[in-house]
Amino acid sequence: MRLILLGPPGAGKGTQAQRLVDKHGILQLSTGDMLRAAVAAGTPVGQRAKAIMDRGDLVPDDVMIEIIAERIDRPDTAKGFILDGFPRTVDQAVALDRLLDERGLSLDRIIEIVVDHTILSDRILGRAKETGGSRADDTEATVSKRLAVYREQTAPVADYYRSRGALKQVDGMGSVAEVAARIDENLRAGTDA
Ligand code: AMP
Numbered sequence: 001m002r003l004i005l006l007g008p009p010g011a012g013k014g015t016q017a018q019r020l021v022d023k024h025g026i027l028q029l030s031t032g033d034m035l036r037a038a039v040a041a042g043t044p045v046g047q048r049a050k051a052i053m054d055r056g057d058l059v060p061d062d063v064m065i066e067i068i069a070e071r072i073d074r075p076d077t078a079k080g081f082i083l084d085g086f087p088r089t090v091d092q093a094v095a096l097d098r099l100l101d102e103r104g105l106s107l108d109r110i111i112e113i114v115v116d117h118t119i120l121s122d123r124i125l126g127r128a129k130e131t132g133g134s135r136a137d138d139t140e141a142t143v144s145k146r147l148a149v150y151r152e153q154t155a156p157v158a159d160y161y162r163s164r165g166a167l168k169q170v171d172g173m174g175s176v177a178e179v180a181a182r183i184d185e186n187l188r189a190g191t192d193a
Contacts, residue, residue: 001026001080006158007113008150010120011172017084019180026080029071054136056145065095088154110161113172
């Protein structure tokens with residue numbers, strides 16, 4: 001199974017992806033996690049990405065596309081994967097289509113977790129408090145920048161998939177378990193549900 005989880009920062013993509021990993025044994029490919037690992041390891045990509053991430057901007061498309069292409073080509077993705085945090089621009093979505101096409105692969109589902117944007121900032125800053133602020137970009141200024149970047153650059157990705165009839169929307173308001181149940185229902189429902 002190959003899935004994309006779309007939705008703004010704070011929508012619960014990471015939490016839901018992790019649950020799907022536990023349930024279906026497929027891989028979570030979080031570009032945010034990959035970048036944070038690169039920053040921690042001090043790789044050239046990490047050194048370049050750190051300042052961009054800290055201010056809540058997007059890492060350039062060519063860098064991200066190369067990272068995801070390399071990751072998809074590793075053998076552990078054979079059973080499938082959940083993309084979490086990628087694609088984040090329409091150009092990334094187009095590149096992903098091409099990449100999958102070249103490999104004879106397709107996507108089973110593109111699920112957008114839809115939430116009321118007014119709760120996101122509080123949710124993210126609440127999460128930061130709970131986890132002891134482990135993410136450098138969970139500050140008030142960066143969060144508002146990340147939400148603006150989402151509206152301007154990532155919301156069009158949902159439109160891109162919607163216009164091709166490929167998008168499924170799931171209500172992301174409610175508890176983790178409630179949202180999980182809606183995602184499961186959507187996954188069970190078959191491709192034309
Ligand atoms: P996330 O953990 O998905 O919220 O990502 C954290 C940060 O990593 C983002 O605010 C961006 O700076 C960067 N990032 C993650 N994924 C991407 C992507 N697909 N394209 C560009 N930048 C990304």
